[in-house]
Amino acid sequence: MREPDAGTFRKPREDVVVSVCFSELAAGPATFAAIRDLAVRLDGAYRFREIILVVDDTQRAGFLDLVREVPNTRLFVVRRGTEYYDRRVIAAEEAIGDLVILGNLEEIAALDVLAFLDFAEAENAVTMAFRPARRPFKRLLAWPFIALGKLAGFNVDPSEFQSIAVPRTLLNLLLAHDEPRLALRFPPRDPRLPREWFRTAVNVEGRTAFTGIGRRLALLQTLLVYLTPTLLTLVAVSSGVLTLVGLAYAGWIVGAVLLVDSLAPGWLTTNAMLAVSAVFMGFSTLGLSLGLQHLLKQQRRLKADLVPEEVNRIDLFQQVAFDLNVVLESEAPAPPAEG
Template sequence: MHEPSPKSFTKQREDCVVSVCFATPPDNDEAFKTIREIAGRLDEVYRFREVILVVEDHQKDAFLPLVEEVADVRLFVVRKGTEYYERRVIAAEEAIGDLVLIAQEDEAAHLDVLAFLDHAEKSTAIALANRGARRPLKALMSWPFIALGRLAGFTVNPSDFQSIALPRTLLNQILSHDEPRLALRYPPRDPRLPIAPFKAAKGVSSRSAFKDVGRRMQLLQTLLVYLTPIILSIVAISSSLLTLVGLAYAAWIVGAVLVVESLAPGWFTTNTMLAVSAIFMGVSTLGLSLGLQHLLRQQARDRGERVCEEVNRIDLFGKVADDLNVELESEIWSRTSATDQNREGD
């Protein structure tokens, strides 16, 4: 006779909803297996969970069987070529869980997902997994990104896992950041956003120093773009100094004309042109930099619709209310109103 598993008698947690997001899942059997296993492990501990998949439009048909097989899977379709970091933001914005895990499929297969989520919940911090030992070549290639990240105010370390787990309150703060795409991958250096490192049991063997060169170049570009206000401030300061130097040079030329009785032919014309050029370049560059800074401050973040469609909608809140026997106040009011109307009709 088959004995039931001891886990079947373990009571599931009902006080927490978990959202697991995959922003770039490939449409292959290995990724599907990882998603099934993670969903099964979450079901052993949590009563309410959802799995969010963000796929491109040409991948939709491949994921439909998985959506039908695994319960509470939400499939979001985006345009082909949607940026990797943008897809992570889309998944995070659609998540409704109290605990949110944005996972990379190859890393999730090597992570203890339950321990990772528990670490983020107990520490009330952003859990970042790391590989422990790092190769010298990877450490050398990471230094430019780390330096730029510190300058931009982010905790950047390309050697860390791309998977991140965090409570809902911290996720809301990250999504309200000026650059949520970058903040969701590398948390800002902010005391309101504590970080809790998580030691992974083993690394991801499929990763190499040159595997994600394109993505790292994209990260470098994003960091440089985010440094635009700082660069413009430096340009404004240097332009101001150039303008002052030009004015001082012009004053020196005027003093030389008044004091020196005889000047070399062409000296006055040449130096005057140099002084005017310095003043003009300084003032014009200063004006352009200040104008761009003003535009950047006035520009609102684009919050337009980026999801083309949600293939399958699930009413997770309704499921929670039904399973916990919770009756909404609006439903009670509507039933009371209907009863009163029936009595008046009688």
Template structure:
């Protein structure tokens, strides 16, 4: 009998499995890997509502599989959030069909459990936009990089913290810049040559990346507003200094062009007023942005499952159930005898 690890529950989640045939082959291989190492595990698939019948064969053939139907129109990042929210494992792995074969999933699980750290897959290639993404990530408060893969292993404690983040969609994709959050990166164990064809089209992948970029820009809003507020202060100070310069010139020089003093003072006053106004607007909007982050993320519609985590326990403990134990006993009529009025009144 295999010595299976039974002290942790593993959840492996997919958010891009919307084609039944390649999904079935990939999940079947993953099932064999998990069955050989762990006693308790589950696989989650997050898909748009309406594809349940296409995956009915996969649900019947593979054990411990949960199929989550979500509202239509969600991008990959939002489906990843649904998977992270619904997973029940002590270690939760979120990956994709294109990356699962290039990463050593059991090694990531063991490392995440041993170090109580988020294990992030790291691709070998670096994109040309790497400096821009890193700078944008720092401004928005996330550890963003073009080398970060979609495959991530989360311990339960770290995942709960990320789910409570004001922007959990980004926090699940790129870990926040938090010194108390331990993040380790693990390089690909195989080349990026894929045996599974891309499930999502180019337009869908481009839209998902653009959505992530816009979320990062939005999340960097308070930092941008802070920079604008600082710039407005510089403009106000410059306008004040220019006004002093105009006054000094007016009293020290006689050959001043007609109207120059009046025009210069008007310009400095207008710039000073605009700088002060922009500063007040920027700090107010920054305060509003910091206090109104986050929002509802209840996208789940239905769930279909083939999970029976405790069947193996009953078999290992040699527990046998009798069908008669599950039969309902016939309900016996309940007689209630009300006290007689005559007895109560002493008639």
């Protein structure tokens, strides 16, 4: 006999708002059925919840019936081709819950989502789903990303589950990170962001080592770009060393001219050109690297092209206030005038 779900007989909680976000969905009966099932499970455990869907603008019509059918489902459309990591940032920024899941629909359908949320709340940590049994070949392919991630300060392992559960306070810290696209997928190595593993034995079908090659290449590019300040520092140091070597070489040439009675024909001009080239390359590369570092420090993140269009607007705060019979200060009647 199958044991009942952990949250089957508990009373729906009213002290917390839950947001579950999906940033990669395909319109189809299987997707719609999984979202309906998730809504039923959440409604049995939480009185206030929202489901956020971020889809291509070409799929807008396919999801309209679903958002009308499932209450408190918010639909955001973005331009076709918007990167997966950018979509996760959009979903996280729009979520209003005290507990937020950034998930993959197939993984969430296989996980015990209520236990996942309870674990994240109890540990007050960025919680990642973890499956101990993994193929060695898949682990081997992930090593270049793991090594680059460590250099960049992230816990990168593309073979891990994509779903994370985060309390609101920690989600704000992830969004405030210099690179929130990476931080929301691979939590940074930061003592302010404790990380825990929600261990599960389930395996999601269709997840192979070669799934999402384009996304892996985009991840590799993002990691290399994030390492730009470190690489520029190395370039600056090496350029400074090259400049000093060129200057020392020029001093040696001057000493040779002053101390040696007879030099071989062409020796002076050849070595002088070498010294000048070394000093010039060192100074120019050093200047360029320092200038780029200065620009990177001054640059602010521009999010103008990450603003999505919300198809259906819901006021979950107003619903919470109405259900709990709370009078907002802005709606409270004015006190009677004296005299």
